[in-house]
Amino acid sequence: MEYTVQQLARLAGVSTRTLRYYDEIGLLEPARINSSGYRIYGVNEVDMLQQILFYRELGLALEDIKAIITAPSFDAAQALREHRQKLLEKRAQLDALIENVNNTIEQKEGRSTMNDKEKFNGFKNKMMEENEKKYGKEIREKYGEDAVNKSNAKLMNMSEEEYRKVAELEMQLNETLAQAFAAGDPSGELAQKAAELHKQWLTFYWDQYSKEAHAGLAEMYVADERFTAYYDKDQPGTAKFLRDAILIYTGMGQRG
């Protein structure tokens, strides 16, 4: 099989510009050029491109990818380790940045700094935790025997790292939700993103996700005043808004 730029591009899910660029920098040259000057790629090039895209997804620079795939004796694992080193340093920098930004925001808003536990507790308080478990019981009856037990086990079993992640997810969710609420459209991009974040957040507590259960919980946010109070604490109507967004997200809006 032979392919023109566009055919290969479609096959691999990249743009034709990308392929021309790869040709330009000598990363992936076509098998041959036809009489009209068209780039013609063969099967080998398809394989090469797969490789290239694989490494690209790992975030390697094209120059590094070139070194890896053109020199057969090149130590790819070593290159990856060096790459990982860079990524880790980047993340460390990001962490420091986020810390600073957090502190600045808190300072600007006149709040004091909190430690992890306070953050966690401040977000979702004990009451909400109880509610979550309580709702879990209903899931258990509806969606399987030990879903709740697993959920609890999952919670108890959270490492500090996971703990941090879930707290972070919650922050993201709250922010996105607030912005989405301001925008006003539960089917809008922001609101759907909030629903997505809510799903991700849920998966920390629920062992298995289902659209039905997700939509069910959304309904409870409006039906149960304790949930409502929590989500409405800054902006009244947020719980309802979140429910609508989730119903749209799960596609369960038409049935209830």
Next chain:
Amino acid sequence: MEYTVQQLARLAGVSTRTLRYYDEIGLLEPARINSSGYRIYGVNEVDMLQQILFYRELGLALEDIKAIITAPSFDAAQALREHRQKLLEKRAQLDALIENVNNTIEQKEGRSTMNDKEKFNGFKNKMMEENEKKYGKEIREKYGEDAVNKSNAKLMNMSEEEYRKVAELEMQLNETLAQAFAAGDPSGELAQKAAELHKQWLTFYWDQYSKEAHAGLAEMYVADERFTAYYDKDQPGTAKFLRDAILIYTGMGQRG
């Protein structure tokens, strides 16, 4: 007070190019231009620049900074929250990348990398791990922002080969130290060799070595009982002995 570009640049610790660029994009224009076309900055501009650099350190785009500082009614906290959102997303992406890279490395090396637990269990136990991190925090304060982050990154990044090396170094250190302790003289050849080995061992964990930090750690070996307990586990007094040897080795003994 009035300043030329270079004077202001030196004052603020940026390049003159940066100031000209900020002028170019309208982020910070000089108070006036003198008859020769020189940029002249006044006290207001100094204050502005401080603000700009503050936000720049938080990683905001110059365009956003411009919005914040030029529009007095602008909600800086809101901008920061949106910025944080971006940072959090970036970090989530980075985490995913790192995961992928880790998996790829493992696969390529056929299980020759180890996870953190495996790395640590071999030689330093959990307690020492905590201590290392704890001391790391103090380094961070004393010797630079991200020394610790880099240190952790370095550790995560160790290949099996490097891991073996550090384990071997530790064995050598322990043996040499035991012999030196038996000999009794911290300035003696064996003790100094132990100090040297200790230094080499440290460089696996610290991104940059300095005599000051080395001597500081040595002091902590005596000051902090958890360190002491670790080094004294076979022969009481070993921690103290190692400290003395290191102080002599680093030439920092006279100051403490």
Next chain:
DNA sequence: AGTTGACCTTTACGCTGCGTAAAGGTGTAT
């Protein structure tokens, strides 16, 4: 044969935040 319309080509600017010349004017001390 002519004309679409979908494809192909090369050239080149734009994005971010400056670093780094290059080519030339200014200010001041010697």
Next chain:
DNA sequence: ATACACCTTTACGCAGCGTAAAGGTCAACT
């Protein structure tokens, strides 16, 4: 007068393409 430190503007380069612009090619339809 000369040297030297300072100032100016203009402009390329960096990574990895997106996005025109200006123009050939190929198959199909009128």
